[in-house]
Amino acid sequence: MALSVILLFVLAKAGRGSPGAENESYDLVIANGRVMDPESGLDGVRSVGIRGGKVVAVSQEPLAGKATIDAKGLVVAPGFIDLHEHGQEPRNYQFQAHDGVTTSLELEVGTHDVDRWYAAREGKALINFGVSIGHIPVRIKVLHDPGPWLPTGDAAHRPATPEELAEMIAMMERGFRRGALAEGMGVNYTAAATHAEIVEMFRVAAKYHASVHVHLRYAGIKEPTTGLAALEEVVAAAATTGAPLHVVHITSMGLKYTPDLIAMVEGAQRHGLDVTTECYPYTAGSTALQSAIFDPGWQEAQGITYKDLQWAETGERLTAETFEKYRKQGGIVVIHSIPEEAARTAVANPIVMIASDGLMITGAKVHPRGQGTFSRVLGHYVREEKALDLMTALRKMTLMPAQRLEKRAPAFQNKGRIRVGADADITVFDADRVIDKATYDDPLQYSEGIQFVLVNGVPVVKDGQLVEGLFPGRAARAPISQ
Numbered sequence: 505m506a507l508s509v510i511l512l513f514v515l516a517k518a519g520r521g522s523p524g525a526e527n528e529s530y531d532l533v534i535a536n537g538r539v540m541d542p543e544s545g546l547d548g549v550r551s552v553g554i555r556g557g558k559v560v561a562v563s564q565e566p567l568a569g570k571a572t573i574d575a576k577g578l579v580v581a582p583g584f585i586d587l588h589e590h591g592q593e594p595r596n597y598q599f600q601a602h603d604g605v606t607t608s609l610e611l612e613v614g615t616h617d618v619d620r621w622y623a624a625r626e627g628k629a630l631i632n633f634g635v636s637i638g639h640i641p642v643r644i645k646v647l648h649d650p651g652p653w654l655p656t657g658d659a660a661h662r663p664a665t666p667e668e669l670a671e672m673i674a675m676m677e678r679g680f681r682r683g684a685l686a687e688g689m690g691v692n693y694t695a696a697a698t699h700a701e702i703v704e705m706f707r708v709a710a711k712y713h714a715s716v717h718v719h720l721r722y723a724g725i726k727e728p729t730t731g732l733a734a735l736e737e738v739v740a741a742a743a744t745t746g747a748p749l750h751v752v753h754i755t756s757m758g759l760k761y762t763p764d765l766i767a768m769v770e771g772a773q774r775h776g777l778d779v780t781t782e783c784y785p786y787t788a789g790s791t792a793l794q795s796a797i798f799d800p801g802w803q804e805a806q807g808i809t810y811k812d813l814q815w816a817e818t819g820e821r822l823t824a825e826t827f828e829k830y831r832k833q834g835g836i837v838v839i840h841s842i843p844e845e846a847a848r849t850a851v852a853n854p855i856v857m858i859a860s861d862g863l864m865i866t867g868a869k870v871h872p873r874g875q876g877t878f879s880r881v882l883g884h885y886v887r888e889e890k891a892l893d894l895m896t897a898l899r900k901m902t903l904m905p906a907q908r909l910e911k912r913a914p915a916f917q918n919k920g921r922i923r924v925g926a927d928a929d930i931t932v933f934d935a936d937r938v939i940d941k942a943t944y945d946d947p948l949q950y951s952e953g954i955q956f957v958l959v960n961g962v963p964v965v966k967d968g969q970l971v972e973g974l975f976p977g978r979a980a981r982a983p984i985s986q
């Protein structure tokens with residue numbers, strides 16, 4: 505053993521590119537920052553050397569590079585990975601970069617055409633991007649629902665025929681063969697999908713080692729249609745098919761019973777099931793008013809009424825009259841339904857990942873979560889509220905989402921970490937200053953205190969300012985098998 509180590513050392517010294525830190529030239533060095541890596545537990549002042557889009561040195565000694573970022577007094581963390589962002593447009597990526605996100609993934613709704621989705625963003629993206637094959641869009645396609653994003657016709661309200669089910673399974677399989685990162689599902693939006701159809705969809709995911717990212721069949725507090733009852737359905741589907749389960753936005757599903765839902769996820773994990781979950785740090789949800797979520801019975805189910813709904817175009821609170829008018833018209837509402845205690849419990853819990861559920865920017869008063877989620881956790885919940893420590897928060901937004909996907913997409917083994925060999929997706933922020941600025945009244949505001957953001961080694965945020973005209977984002981995609 506010792507001999508081979510010496511031999512390797514001699515060979516390395518003799519060859520070009522010595523691994524010794526001192527004389528190496530790097531494309532970029534992040535000097536003297538407080539490097540925090542949730543995988544190794546490293547929390548200390550280091551310099552990070554980057555070459556060819558990868559981290560190639562993490563050193564206690566100074567490093568020389570063609571360019572240097574002085575990170576003295578700043579935290580140097582793996583770039584944040586957002587498992588749940590519907591807004592996959594250039595403007596969304598700008599807001600996300602300012603919030604520290606280096607990989608933005610649309611895994612809940614997803615797409616029915618994986619190739620087309622990736623092709624539309626290849627070479628044009630500020631940050632990394634990825635998608636799931638989605639049961640919702642596949643059902644919209646096969647049942648000829650007018651959609652376009654969430655079902656409003658047959659895909660919401662009619663069971664599938666055996667032929668349609670077979671067609672859906674074939675489309676899901678094709679999506680996986682084309683490198684979909686996961687399977688998306690939103691049973692609440694496809695309410696007529698039978699339990700048998702849901703189990704079939706889990707069976708397909710299991711075959712491709714894909715996690716199923718589910719918006720549960722019910723959100724709410726009224727028996728027998730509680731979030732907990734809905735969680736039972738998919739935990740059983742996961743247990744009996746072997747597919748990994750990821751429950752999206754657990755707070756808007758559980759409302760005041762969120763702690764019970766989290767306890768069920770913890771229990772599933774303790775008993776050996778691959779079940780995970782995520783939350784956003786807000787007391788409101790948001791979705792399309794014309795969707796099945798607002799079919800009759802929504803008030804009792806969610807314990808809310810018209811005034812708790814806010815029209816995203818104008819910010820006005822709804823009445824019985826405007827509810828009917830806007831539901832016919834179609835558009836996004838913000839739903840003030842989540843108790844602060846539920847949001848806080850989920851954000852603070854070490855097993856609950858952070859994901860934004862950000863939306864396309866369709867109005868002046870869209871939900872702020874797509875713009876501020878990650879800075880809000882770091883600034884409000886870590887620094888101001890002391891609801892959790894900084895390393896735990898970083899783990900929930902970097903390492904854990906990477907681990908969620910790496911069984912299906914091994915490329916994620918090199919994301920969510922700062923170590924030699926990792927992708928140079930790095931977020932450098934001021935822990936004393938980082939904060940979300942996006943609010944319900946004024947949601948289109950960049951977060952503050954995120955000072956430098958690197959995507960594959962390329963700075964897209966410098967000194968807190970967006971760098972224009974760069975597209976270093978790459979497809980985050982599972983291997984293509986055909």
Ligand SMILES: [Zn+2]
Pocket residue numbers: 612690719752753
């Ligand atoms: Zn959802």
